[in-house]
Amino acid sequence: MNKKKLYNLVSNFKIYDYYSYRSKQIRTLKIDNCPIVHYPDNTPCFEANSYLLHLLFKGLSQNNGGTLETYASAISLLIRYCYLNKIQRISTLDNDEFVDFINFLKLEKSKTGKFIRRSNQIIMIGQRCIEFLIYVQDLYNLKNFIGIGSQYRIRLISKITLEYRSKTKVTICTHSSLPHKVPSLKKRPISKDHAIKIRQFVSSNTDESLRSRNLCILDCIELTGARRDEIRSLKVQDIVDALQTKDQYPSLRLITLKTKRNDSYRLVPVPRTLLNNLSIYIRRYRRRIIQKSIGTNSDHGYVFISHTSGHPLSVDTFTTYMHEWASGAHIDSKVSLHQFRHKFITEKIIYLIQEFQIENKYKFREAFLEIDKLKLIVQQWTGHKSIKSLDTYIDYAFLEEKNIDALIDKVLTKTSIFSITEKIKELENSYLEEKITKDFFLDNLRKTVMDYSSLLSSSDE
Structure with a gap:
């Protein structure tokens, strides 16, 4: 079977x-990267593209492909199968x-x-193709095309409607050909040891510009969640705007x-050290790379760019970098960027636990969910659609204090102190290894110490 990808991401x-x-x-609704599905002969597939637009208007994420692309990837496999087996219409x-x-x-x-797909991935592809075929049935008002019972051409063995995130109802369909699900381990935050090893490997890059960029990427991953x-969508103007504020955080x-639209955003408090870096x-x-590659007049404004082409880094490039960094740091287990997000959220919860000497996880969850202001702030930081999504990060208990403003300041202060400490270590190591000049070292050390002094002054107020 031809393995060429059967969909394209169309920009703007x-x-x-x-x-x-x-x-x-x-x-009109503007879509930065919209997947368009086609047959192997490059003819667009009407049913598949109609279904993707249906999903888009239902609210599936399409930022840089997003969830919409995963659906396109799954159903394009079925489109290829029909084409190569001379099935002229999907509805047959x-x-x-x-x-x-x-x-x-x-x-x-x-x-x-080696087998390309594991059982859980096959289940995911199969279920999304079933959802697509149900849409085709509704699109053409077909009778007895797909459903439960012997009268249907494609016979499902179960169709269960579940309530998702309290409001949305989701129908999960199963077919006898799908394999049994293999239990997967619960995703955990990246360990402190692995995070340190990855940072040390990134810091060892002898190319000064790449080292600076990659450390900034790592900082953004660790300090924003x-x-x-x-992170790929960060713009230079976002950094400029944040630095212009006089807020301590x-x-x-x-x-x-x-989210459905591209204009949805959140404001996350970060250490000033991150912005300075x-x-x-x-x-x-x-600035120099943009001038030499695409030119200042063609500057797209994205922070993280390829140092050869000047174009924005793709989403997959971030994943590739993380794999390369983990491999270079001699980490055997699989490491993903999302593990750093888990770490960010978990650390915020741990700070709360340490601050108020929490004892029982059930009491903590109960108290956490009762405090509306705290719920909204943590949800703002993480960008979760539902506050219930945060429950998985709460393993401890009992919030005895209700001075929320003071609590938030202490959580942010701990994050900033960690950021400053790591920055000083990196500067020291880079200078000792002669990767940076003395003037560069002193200038950055001076700015970092000023950030720390400012942080201490605000904490004493």
């Missing part, structure tokens, strides 16, 4: 959204053909002879994923 895609009677104009697919499609997913191997797409603007990278290295 616009589609009709609604008609404004007030302005008497058609309003039958049960035996669907079983054959799932068996192919199970048996496909790589060049080295942002998703990889959100400046707020950095981050695009929030898992980003500013140094932008002024000292990024």
Whole structure:
């Protein structure tokens, strides 16, 4: 089977959204990267693309591809199967053909002879294809195409409707050909030891500009709790705006994923040291690279760029970097960027526990969820759509104090002190290893000490 990807991400895609009677104009929805599914002969697949637009208007994330791309990837496999097996219309697919499609997913191997997909991935692909086929049934008002019972051409064995995030109802369908689910280990935050090893490896890069950029990426991952797409979307203007505020904990603007529109964002308080590091990278290295590559007039404004082409780093590049850093640090276990997000959220909860000597996790969860202001602030930091999503990070208990403003200041202060301490260590190591000049070392050390002094002064007030 031809393994060429059967969808393309179209940038700056616009589609009709609604008609404004007030302005008497058609309003469009702009999509930065919209997946367009096509057959192997490059003919667009109407049913697949109609389904993706249906998902888009339901609110699936499409930032840099996002969740919408994962659906495109799954159903494009079914589109390829139909094309290569001369099934002219998707609406004529039958049960035996669907079983054959799932068996192919199970048996496909790589060049080295290993199975390409695991059971859980096959289940995910199969269920999304079933959801797509149910949409096709509704689209053409078909009778007896897919459902539970012998009268259907594609026969499901169960169809369960679950309530998701208190409001949204989700239907999960199962087919007899799908494999059994393999229990997966609960995702855990990256360990402190692994985080230190990765930072040490990144700091060892002899290329000064790459070292500066990669350390800034790592700082953003660790100190904002942002998703990889959100870090990729950081703009130079976001850094400038945050640095211009006089707040002790400046707020950095981050695009929030898992939303329908691209204009959804949140403000996350960050250590000023992080912003200073980003500013140094932008002024000292990024500006020069942009001038030499795409030119200042074509500057797209994204902070993190390729040092050869000047173009923004892709989402997959961030994942590739993390794998390379973990491998270079001789970490055997799999490391993902999302583990740093887990670490960020978990550390905030641990700070609360340490501050108020919490004893019981159930009492802590109860108290945490009762305090509206704290709920909203933590949700703002993390960009979760539902406050219930934070429950998985609460393993301790009982918030005895209700001075929320003081509590938040103490949590942010601990984060800032950690950031400053790590920055001083990096500067010292880089200077001793002659990776930076004496003037550069002293200038950055002076700024870092000023940040620390300012932090201590505000803590005493």
